[in-house]
Amino acid sequence: MRVAIYARHSTDKQEHSTRDQIARCEAFCRRVGYEIAATFSDEGISGAAMQNRPGIRKLIEAALDGEFNRIISEDLSRISRDQGDLAHFYKKLLFLNINLETIAEGDVSELHIGLKGTMNALYLKDLADKTKRGMLAAVLNGSIPGGRTFGYDIVHRLNERGEPIPGLRKINPVEAEIVRTIFTRYDQGETLLRICEHLNDNGVAAPKGGTKWQKSALIGTFARQTGILRNTLYKGVLTFDKMAYRKHPETGKRVSMIRPEHDWIRVPAPELAILSEDQFDSVQRHIEERSNNFRQRRLIVQVMTGEEKAKRQRGYVRKWRARQKTANKVPEQPFYITSGKLWCSKHDAAFIHRRAKLNGCPHKGCPNQNLPLEYILPLVLEDVQKFSAGDLDAYYQENKSRRAFLESKLQSLISERSRVQSEIRALLETIVRSQRGPETLSHIQEREKESGRLKLDIEQAKSELENITAVPDADMKMIARRVQETINKWLASDLDSTKVLHDCVYKISIIPFWNDAEQSMQHRAKVAWDMPALIRAFSVAANKIAA
């Protein structure tokens, strides 16, 4: 579920700031597992006028682009305090198939929007149902909506009034044989490309006047369930009403949208079956399997960060080298502190290995493109020696105090929440013992809301805490001294020290700059230390390193 967050803050002191609202919504999304696609907000704008809000305008534009399918806000009054505007906005969302959910009201339905909106929406639904019924009647009379389908001929026949009956079909035996070939080959595991080649090599005419068979004709698209391999008519079931046509609220043009699958209409048409149901269903399972594998591979790449991609790339290179090693007995590359850590500061990209001892940025024309290792190593050497005990200590203090602050905040939020909850329990008992109903109930509701807000704040603090790596207690002066000793050993070409330091480096940025005095492009290196790793390595494994 991809969602957009919307927040609005007028100058009203009673309201939470947009930052607070967004943080609450983010925590809410994390809790229920929504993926946040975008965040929109309006600052210092009242809830009455909707036209002059840049935030809401951007939200609608993004909604039209289909960037998300749900909007999250703190409560309905953040969207608008004007009933008419609210109804208008809600209708737009209805058209776009986007849900509106608020932390206060939950899923927003027509009932929240007001009576007038409800009646309009019900009227529209009724109209759509009527159209659907008309279409269904035609299908049951033997017509097939839509154009020509591969495997069938159109039958021209007149009705009792002498008018042509649209949509009548019969099986075309030649094309039906091709459909069977396609299904059989796919079922046996042949690739779409191979099947197309087979058909083209045998001079089989492509459907819909195409010159050659294409993969898309066979598989179509997943969302619309098009393509020969997915057409249920071949097993004798006519599926229609997959698309909904609606008027676009912004432009007034007619647009097609895909309906949810459970709204599609399926009518048996056994006289048009070309395949057995078993064969058709078996092919559907194969499509599902194959596209799942494909989608997963693609999704993994999509969610990877630049560094993870670079790591994956390095993994490929490593595997390739391992294969080469067993095949050709190529000697292993020597190990340096820079191995796999070099980074182009200009393009924010990992270096790639070009030729022996030649590294560089993958971007064309980059001043970091081809750098020999003999050139890079002295630059790195220079910066490693700038390792600062002060920086290490500052990091350590900041890490400790930030974590301590968040931990105590978390504790107080938790105890605050348990206090509110025992208050709720006490109020409930009051209701049972005395009969003071309505007044107490509204107290309870308020407490419940407060408890919910506290829960979100707790989640927020927890996730902030998770983002700060815990480091062990240690004497930073001692650690700085040990790091310095290891650097000295490394300078004396000690391989063990190289490995230890290498694992404490986050990345090494190579920064190109123009030297005006010498009129030439030059470089310097900046080592980013992985401080948590460094503190851990030099405090836990202290004995090993000192020895």
Ligand SMILES: [Zn+2]
């Ligand atoms: Zn670059």
